Amino acid sequence: MKQIYKHQQSSRLASHSGVPTTGPLTLEELQLAVRNHSLPLEALRQDFTPPGLHYVLTHFDIPEPGAGPWHLMVNGAVERSLELSLAALHRDPAITVPVTLECAGNGRSLLQPRPLSQPWILEGVGTAEWTGVPLAYLLAQAGVLDSAVEVVFTGADAGIQGGVRQQYARSLPIREALRPDVVLAYKMNGRDLPPQHGYPLRLVVPGWYGMASVKWLQSIDVVRVPFEGFQQKVAYQYQADAHDAGVPVSRIRIRSLMVPPGVPDFFTRKRVLPHGPVTLQGRAWSGEGAVTRVEVGIDGQWVSAHLEKPAGPFAWCKWTLPWVADPGEHELSCRAMDSTGATQPLGQNWNYQGMGNNVVQRVSVTVE
DSSP states (O other): OHHHHHHHHHHHHHHHHTOOBSSSOOHHHHHHHHHSBOOOGGGGGSSSOOTTTSOBOOSSOOOOOOSSOOEEEEEESBSSOEEEEHHHHHHSOOEEEEEEEEOTTTTGGGSSSBOSSSOOOSOOEEEEEEEEEEHHHHHHHHOBOTTOOEEEEEEEEEEEETTEEEEEEEEEEHHHHTOTTOEEEEEETTEEOOGGGTTTOEEEOTTBOGGGSOSSEEEEEEESSOOOOHHHHTSSEEOSSTTOOOEEOOBOOOEEEEOOOSEEOTTTOOEEEOSEEEEEEEEEEOSSSOEEEEEEEETTEEEEOEEOOOSSTTSOEEEEEEEEEOSEEEEEEEEEEETTSOBOOSSOOOOTTOOOOOOOEEEEEEEO
């Protein structure tokens, strides 16, 4: 019993300090894992992910709606401040943008040593149609001043991270904020945002990892100096170690995922399927450029898959490959390339916070 207590105590200390570990999952990681959830890989068959299957990461608590009417504030380095109700936003011009969102920490738990945080494996992703007001339209209504350098977005969710009491807030450079496809979304797949996805309003930034798409949006502040908030300058950095200043996480790295064929063993999730023809399928996406190629590895031999046209420039595309499954044990994998020349790595992208690990997926199958 003493040994168990000692392990739990050391786990709590490690989780508090953020030091990577080679040990088993800690209680703190398990708490995060049950609060948040990932996409079941079989849902990759669908072009658009239902809200209940789309990945969710909530840093603090899901905010409770306020006692009074909700309003969005637009302030700062603008010609005129705005205070907008949800009804007023619904009267503004709307766009619908298909976007694949992925958590920046997707793949973290595969790293060794494992950075302590939300223990994603591979499934921190989802694709939806987001409907709302173009951010550029709202900023034009406010009149952004020439001295502005960034736009800060603050959500209603509040808590403590790294010893800092805060509301979740992130910024975008002006050039990104003025893109025509960045949307202040009040609908997901044609319906009002669910509570866990940011009701009543959230930001959606196509091509960027999910941390940029601030949920439960309360205010938009146009600023003349770069934002120094915790989620901008401390969290979401590619760091070699705890003392490295880091490089900010921004756009989604190239990735592909496969729908595991056959049926799973309940506990191990290892796949079993009958011998004969089977169509392997999955999805690929990138925030840097268009997906140009997907290769499927069958026992280490790579074959090009067929790509279908995506629903939009920042939505995943479907890929398929016919395979005649011979009896025995096999390893399946998939890797994607994009128009920038980026290719998924066969090895891990280790970094201190466990960000952007787009390592190739591997699926073990038994063919009967």
